[in-house]
Amino acid sequence: MPFAVRQTDYQKNPMLNICDAELLGKTIVEGELNMHISESYYGERFVEKEEAETLLKNSAIINLVGDETISLSLGLGIGSENAVKKISGVPFLIVFKM
Template sequence: MQFSVKVTDYQKNIMLNICDVGLLGKKIIQDDLNMNISKNYYGEKLVDKEEAILLLKNSSIINMVGQQTISLSLELGIGSENGIKSISGVPFLIVFKM
């Protein structure tokens, strides 16, 4: 299992953008909502599950898209099912760790 990620330093916090590989480059539309899962935002590199786990655990701000990504995050106790939103059936979740 692979994930597409981009890691940046944002105001002295590690920000992780992570998505299911199969969603990279897709545009999702539902009514007036548009989500562009761009390579610029999510596609710095591909990582395996083990590296994704380390990144999820060590990041302060996480933008995630896709069923596999969010399932992994929830398994790690990061985020809540109550925070998951969906556009055209594609789930996304944003987490801020304090």
């Protein structure tokens, strides 16, 4: 399964926005919470699992959305299951590596 990614720098730190490709362009809503998984934020390009792993390992700040994306990250020891939140059943996670 491909992942949608966008790489940038934030205050001289490599930042990665990554999501399950099928979520790209969708809006998830639960009560007053609303998250648009936009192409401009997450969809610079598509990568396969191996490259996604490398990007996750080499990024200091990571915004993740989707079951497959978060499962991959947690499997690499990046992020904590306790920090995963959900909107309408769709998980998201923000990681800051120190």
